[in-house]
Amino acid sequence: MNQIESQINELENYLGFSTNRLEINLESKWNEIFSYDLLQRFYNKDDELKTAINKAINILTMLIKSNNGNNKQISDHFSLLGNMYYIMGDFNKSIGCFMKSLSYNKNDLTGWVELMFSIRAYGDFRIFEDIIFNLEKAYRLWKNDTGHELTKEKMLSLIDRAKRIS
Amino acid sequence: MALLVSNILNPYIPKKFGREYYDVNGSLQYPMFAAVALGVKPLFDDWVSADKYQEYADMCSKYGLEVVPDIIFIAPKDGKKGIIGGENITTTYAKGIKFGKNIDNGNVHVFVSKTRSMALEAKKFGWYPAVINNRATNKPYIDHIRFGRCLGFPNCCIDFFRKYNNWHLYSNPYETLKNTPAINRKARGSYYCNNFLMDHTYSLIHHLPCSYRCQETIMFAKKVEEKIMDVEPDFVEKAAEALKKPLLVFSERNFILFDGFMAKHDDNFSIDYKRCQYFQNTARPEDAIDFFDYVGEGNNIIISKGKIMIRDDNSALKTIEKKPEWFAINFD
Numbered sequence A: 001m002n003q004i005e006s007q008i009n010e011l012e013n014y015l016g017f018s019t020n021r022l023e024i025n026l027e028s029k030w031n032e033i034f035s036y037d038l039l040q041r042f043y044n045k046d047d048e049l050k051t052a053i054n055k056a057i058n059i060l061t062m063l064i065k066s067n068n069g070n071n072k073q074i075s076d077h078f079s080l081l082g083n084m085y086y087i088m089g090d091f092n093k094s095i096g097c098f099m100k101s102l103s104y105n106k107n108d109l110t111g112w113v114e115l116m117f118s119i120r121a122y123g124d125f126r127i128f129e130d131i132i133f134n135l136e137k138a139y140r141l142w143k144n145d146t147g148h149e150l151t152k153e154k155m156l157s158l159i160d161r162a163k164r165i166s
Numbered sequence B: 001m002a003l004l005v006s007n008i009l010n011p012y013i014p015k016k017f018g019r020e021y022y023d024v025n026g027s028l029q030y031p032m033f034a035a036v037a038l039g040v041k042p043l044f045d046d047w048v049s050a051d052k053y054q055e056y057a058d059m060c061s062k063y064g065l066e067v068v069p070d071i072i073f074i075a076p077k078d079g080k081k082g083i084i085g086g087e088n089i090t091t092t093y094a095k096g097i098k099f100g101k102n103i104d105n106g107n108v109h110v111f112v113s114k115t116r117s118m119a120l121e122a123k124k125f126g127w128y129p130a131v132i133n134n135r136a137t138n139k140p141y142i143d144h145i146r147f148g149r150c151l152g153f154p155n156c157c158i159d160f161f162r163k164y165n166n167w168h169l170y171s172n173p174y175e176t177l178k179n180t181p182a183i184n185r186k187a188r189g190s191y192y193c194n195n196f197l198m199d200h201t202y203s204l205i206h207h208l209p210c211s212y213r214c215q216e217t218i219m220f221a222k223k224v225e226e227k228i229m230d231v232e233p234d235f236v237e238k239a240a241e242a243l244k245k246p247l248l249v250f251s252e253r254n255f256i257l258f259d260g261f262m263a264k265h266d267d268n269f270s271i272d273y274k275r276c277q278y279f280q281n282t283a284r285p286e287d288a289i290d291f292f293d294y295v296g297e298g299n300n301i302i303i304s305k306g307k308i309m310i311r312d313d314n315s316a317l318k319t320i321e322k323k324p325e326w327f328a329i330n331f332d
């Protein structure tokens, strides 16, 4: 077992569940049970949450450096990290993580759902509504986009275009 | 003897306090409006007919309350079949559209508080899974905790529903019952902790309590009762009367209210009743019971471990298999 795999194993043992998530598309519902499990694990356990966040950051650093081509794995770990920041209440960071998660895997609708709720929790209700009312279009536009990095500007321009498609 | 199946609960028309609220929005959420206006509760959320939104906001402002709108909920034409995430819809089944002041159909979901900042904070975590583009999406679970805090729920109850407010795994009311101590010669629950009528006018709380004798909930509900007593004593009297009636509970928002009396004999419960009213969860037609007509015809119901027997005087009308999470409860 290589170092990354053993670190992932260690994190999964710490969490009590797998970090590997089922990819969902427009035909499937968002699986909120992952957010339920994370909440049960870290409710009122801020120190343990910080430890898990550090473990996830280490894994992500190694995964990105190793350039192993497993973008879904990187995307899943950004999603996990975003969910942990969400529980901590750092919505700015969770927004960043979900945009990264979508940058590494454009096929997974999960990132859009998690991103829009982070944006709502951040207090940007207008953007939240623009996404949820145009979710399918935003998802398709990004999936077919030639860009690799979903930045805030890119996201806003995608949503703007999605709103104009009738 | 066939009995009348008629409404036991009627709307409450305030004599003095909050009459303007009733005039705009009826009485279903009247006690929560009063609790927030009287400063016992930090915030409540409500639904107001879109064409009356401005009237509602103006009325609230007279009581020193700020209103922040969310989206508009429109009654759907069809059932939940085919909706992606349809099983996520547990309390309110509606289509969602963006709020706009020139929209005159549907109901606006609103957050109401003494300060605008509190209402905005609640909006961050107060999403309901309205159907948008044929998809219903639940918010992340921790938002229930954050929203509960905004609404001023007791910590013990927030902690309880953190675990049990998961329709995939638990029946929250049944878990609450299991967490309620049985006290000799007393009813099972305190009427202060009776949340079943919370969307039907007569309630002093608007949360799922951790126990039907939760001390924090009782303390909170007593404060609400005291404050309303000063301004609208008739409501307090009517609420206490309604909240002490026995119930047969199937799931959250799905129960029968009896105008009658419940007695316990060993492990069996017997309810003698003059009238009964069925409340079903319109968002979950799949949970509706199909034997209420028999209950309406009878005047006594016996709830034992695995069975429910409906009787008319001394003859049995119908016997039904009881699901483990169904229970009878009375309040004092």
Ligand SMILES: [Zn+2]
Pocket: B154, B155, B156, B157, B158, B209, B210, B211, B214, B215, B216, B217
């Ligand atoms: Zn409690």
